[in-house]
Amino acid sequence: MAKFDVVVIGAGAAGMMCAATAAQRGRRVVLIDHASKLAEKIRISGGGRCNFTNINAAPANYLSENPHFCKSALSRYTAADFIALVKKHRIGYHEKHRGQLFCDDSAEQIIDMLKDECSRGDVHWRMPCKVAALQQAPAGLGGFVLQTDQGEIEADSVVIATGGLSIPKIGATDFGYRIAEQFGLRMVAPRPALVPLTFDAQSWAPFVEMAGIALEVDVETGSVKGRNPTGARFREDLLFTHRGLSGPAILQISSYWTPGTPIVINLLPELDLAAALIEAKGTVRKQLGNVLAQWLPARLAEGLLHAHGFAGDARLADMPDAQLRKLGAAINQWTLTPSGSEGYKKAEVTRGGIDTRELSQQSMMATKVPGLYFIGETVDVTGWLGGYNFQWAWASAVAAGISV
Ligand code: FDA
Numbered sequence: 001m002a003k004f005d006v007v008v009i010g011a012g013a014a015g016m017m018c019a020a021t022a023a024q025r026g027r028r029v030v031l032i033d034h035a036s037k038l039a040e041k042i043r044i045s046g047g048g049r050c051n052f053t054n055i056n057a058a059p060a061n062y063l064s065e066n067p068h069f070c071k072s073a074l075s076r077y078t079a080a081d082f083i084a085l086v087k088k089h090r091i092g093y094h095e096k097h098r099g100q101l102f103c104d105d106s107a108e109q110i111i112d113m114l115k116d117e118c119s120r121g122d123v124h125w126r127m128p129c130k131v132a133a134l135q136q137a138p139a140g141l142g143g144f145v146l147q148t149d150q151g152e153i154e155a156d157s158v159v160i161a162t163g164g165l166s167i168p169k170i171g172a173t174d175f176g177y178r179i180a181e182q183f184g185l186r187m188v189a190p191r192p193a194l195v196p197l198t199f200d201a202q203s204w205a206p207f208v209e210m211a212g213i214a215l216e217v218d219v220e221t222g223s224v225k226g227r228n229p230t231g232a233r234f235r236e237d238l239l240f241t242h243r244g245l246s247g248p249a250i251l252q253i254s255s256y257w258t259p260g261t262p263i264v265i266n267l268l269p270e271l272d273l274a275a276a277l278i279e280a281k282g283t284v285r286k287q288l289g290n291v292l293a294q295w296l297p298a299r300l301a302e303g304l305l306h307a308h309g310f311a312g313d314a315r316l317a318d319m320p321d322a323q324l325r326k327l328g329a330a331i332n333q334w335t336l337t338p339s340g341s342e343g344y345k346k347a348e349v350t351r352g353g354i355d356t357r358e359l360s361q362q363s364m365m366a367t368k369v370p371g372l373y374f375i376g377e378t379v380d381v382t383g384w385l386g387g388y389n390f391q392w393a394w395a396s397a398v399a400a401g402i403s404v
Helices: 013-024 040-048 071-076 079-088 108-120 175-182 201-210 248-254 273-281 288-292 298-307 321-332 388-401
Strands: 002-009 029-032 051-054 093-095 100-103 124-126 131-136 144-148 151-160 187-193 214-221 232-240 244-246 263-266 334-336 349-354 372-374
Touching (some): 013 029, 013 108, 013 151, 051 388, 079 108, 079 388, 175 187, 175 349, 201 298, 214 248, 288 298, 298 321, 321 334
Parallel strands (some): 002 029, 002 151, 029 124, 151 372
Antiparallel strands (some): 051 100, 093 100, 144 151, 187 349, 214 263, 232 244
């Protein structure tokens, strides 16, 4: 039987970071992954350039049933710490949008950097390798025994870094959730997040023609007012698709959206449309469709008028103010209820996971099962779009890596 101090299961973002951190402290570490290709999710992230962190990352950018949980790890390993590592490896990077940092060249550089950090600590690899069972060692011995297709492994600590359920075709599994269930740890029900939203075919029919149109909007869901908001609001780009809505605005709001509830989109966030139309009525002798096309893409203006029962060729001057107010509200507060989402095959992340009330916020160890740790996306901490999820992967990995 092979013996190690630490077994890390899952060689993705969090797993490699944790293995490197623990190994560089002198722990004997083995890193296991069932995939034959290393860190596919890092490779495809950020359009192939890996948005590896966000300089503004703060607890408010994360969703969790226990919103304070992420504070400790995020404050002890910050975006600046990861940037220092990237600089040490001479990887060029740039800021793209609102604090989002991307590699200049390729996401492969982040994978190589993490591999190199693992080598510096002499991490042992088992890959591809399947874990058939994980048990606590017999009473009195402490630690864990793993059955794998490369033999039995014994270790004092086991770190579960197998990620969430998104993109099953590149190796996502529910392994972490099954281990949590085996050890009696509570879960927050997982669901797809940072995901395009869909509508039933009938209600979406008027908008199918608009696929490909993109514009900046405000989008909100739930209650965003008061001291304990239950929803959120974002100003980002929205993209029409054949089946519904996508783009950063929709990916962001999807993480907060509860099935069966509406989202509200302001398609002209810088304009009070009703007021502008009423003002224009006195001076502009144009058709409604042409007036609206000053502010919105013409195809979208036409489709929206049709969908809301307005004739595009109606003369603005002939329209009653009450009708213009109705049109203004339909566009400044377009309220629609998605029928669902594109699911795990398109979701960037999984919301929910291991209930953080089962874990120590300092070390990520399960308080009921000494020596068993959960990090990264397995845990009920989900970041916004824009480098926040990798920052959580690094920070939670380091918290466990200095503790195992
Ligand atoms: P991750 O998924 O990285 O790693 C899990 C590892 O466990 C994988 O290597 C997998 O093979 C392995 N595994 C799974 N089941 C196993 C089993 N049963 N046995 C053994 N091994 C197993 N975030 C961000 O901050 N910036 C970005 O630019 C992007 N871009 C992006 C694009 C796309 C298309 C997606 C799908 C996601 C992103 N993300 C992102 C999200 C980010 O990729 C994600 O949050 C992190 O990779 C999570 O890191 P983990 O290490 O927790 O899981």
